[in-house]
Amino acid sequence: MRKEKVILKRIDSYDVQAIRHFTGEAIRILDIESKPRAFVKPNLVQATRYAEHAYTHPEFLRGVFKALNESGITERVLFEDCGLAVPLRHAFRTSGYNRLCKEEKVRFLNLSEAVHDAFVKIKGGEVHTELPLPSLLLQDGIRVYAPKLKVHSQTDITGACKLMIGIIKRSIRLHRHHYDLGRKIVDALTAYPPDLILMDAITIGINGVGCPDPVDLGVVIAARNPVAADAVAAWLLGFDPAKIEHLALASGRGLGPIDLSKIEIINPDGIKPARKGAFKERDIGTLNPHIRYFEGQVHDGRRCRGGCIGFVAEAIHYVNHYRAWRRQEKVGFVARALFRLLGQQPSQERPRSLGVVVGDYQGEIPADVKDNLIFAGDCTRADGVKPRVHLKGCPVYMGKKTLVFALRARLLNPYLDVVEGIPFLRAVVIERLIKVWNIITHHFFRRRT
Ligand code: SF4
Numbered sequence: 001m002r003k004e005k006v007i008l009k010r011i012d013s014y015d016v017q018a019i020r021h022f023t024g025e026a027i028r029i030l031d032i033e034s035k036p037r038a039f040v041k042p043n044l045v046q047a048t049r050y051a052e053h054a055y056t057h058p059e060f061l062r063g064v065f066k067a068l069n070e071s072g073i074t075e076r077v078l079f080e081d082c083g084l085a086v087p088l089r090h091a092f093r094t095s096g097y098n099r100l101c102k103e104e105k106v107r108f109l110n111l112s113e114a115v116h117d118a119f120v121k122i123k124g125g126e127v128h129t130e131l132p133l134p135s136l137l138l139q140d141g142i143r144v145y146a147p148k149l150k151v152h153s154q155t156d157i158t159g160a161c162k163l164m165i166g167i168i169k170r171s172i173r174l175h176r177h178h179y180d181l182g183r184k185i186v187d188a189l190t191a192y193p194p195d196l197i198l199m200d201a202i203t204i205g206i207n208g209v210g211c212p213d214p215v216d217l218g219v220v221i222a223a224r225n226p227v228a229a230d231a232v233a234a235w236l237l238g239f240d241p242a243k244i245e246h247l248a249l250a251s252g253r254g255l256g257p258i259d260l261s262k263i264e265i266i267n268p269d270g271i272k273p274a275r276k277g278a279f280k281e282r283d284i285g286t287l288n289p290h291i292r293y294f295e296g297q298v299h300d301g302r303r304c305r306g307g308c309i310g311f312v313a314e315a316i317h318y319v320n321h322y323r324a325w326r327r328q329e330k331v332g333f334v335a336r337a338l339f340r341l342l343g344q345q346p347s348q349e350r351p352r353s354l355g356v357v358v359g360d361y362q363g364e365i366p367a368d369v370k371d372n373l374i375f376a377g378d379c380t381r382a383d384g385v386k387p388r389v390h391l392k393g394c395p396v397y398m399g400k401k402t403l404v405f406a407l408r409a410r411l412l413n414p415y416l417d418v419v420e421g422i423p424f425l426r427a428v429v430i431e432r433l434i435k436v437w438n439i440i441t442h443h444f445f446r447r448r449t
Contacts (some may be wrong), residue, residue, distance in 0.1 A: 040060055041146065042147050043055055054210055062100055083165075090427035137192070150206070155310075178394060185246040211414075225257075293355075311314050326412050335418055399415065
């Protein structure tokens, strides 16, 4: 049986020529068929001044676009939708994608504003049996995944397979984003499988996907098969691919191999994997000294890592990263004055202990956090204890958790950042208006034709 090929290459910096050359070689080695257009999906979960490693690097994409152009694909479409309730317009500009698309003459399809006028049936779908998509994405073309490799609190790693969570319409994005996350990922992957994967692992992200800390890995990965690509990426980071739930589920549904002996790894630079456990997520209770964490059982004793548990970890990472960034005082005089008015200067922090509970918690809650306790998630309870705040949802939005955790622990709050706040809100309003306009014009013209 023919083995899936995964190509590894050492590229230490975002050198456009090196990435362009690698992409051209990958197209040749993987024998990628030429088509009239390419649909490129990056990972742009969000982009702010303090989250500059959360997304596929624009210079990585530039190298990919140039190589696609050279292979005869002149019509290139970049499509994306953010996570974390971030307006894509804002992230698109802050990430540098806006300028990149103009310079490289690439069309941008904003999934937050587009009309999802087509439905894709999902064979064997367990969480979703069909997904709505803009019909443009279903036209004849090469589907290119361009993820950024990151360590993920809910899924160990995020690479090619998890990338397609970003094509799920926001109104249904969090549907069963809980202990069924692995199945949800496999459904989304089945809905829109790639022809080519080009993974940015030059600088990877750790300690949260929304606001990660960078680690220079200096590797790029190419493959045709997303499961094989992620299995090799997991191995590189010291994980056992068979123990990563969504990879095991994807492999079980016949989407690709996770057994490295069944993958042909083309590794001319002799890149070695990290030691086992090198990139393992830290225990949630150790992430922030001011936030104590209490985890109970959820759903038949399974850990709800894909839901509130992972989102609690993400929210704490987010607060931690933002606080560390703000301590560098990279803001001007006016912003500093505004932050002072809101009590959001680093010197104004007056931390107090906060307790966060997830699931059905049976243990003791220490006295020092009893009066400042948050229950996160619809299923959360603790016998005889009343929370100060019960955040409802299944799961609770990561943004809501971040906002409330920082408020209740009296820490610097990324959602009260005045510099990001104004363009953020402007982008939300414009995005909503354009979406409504697009829906109206779509229905009007469809009726007339
Ligand atoms: S409410 Fe309960 S089941 Fe739902 S995501 Fe949160 S922890 Fe999981």
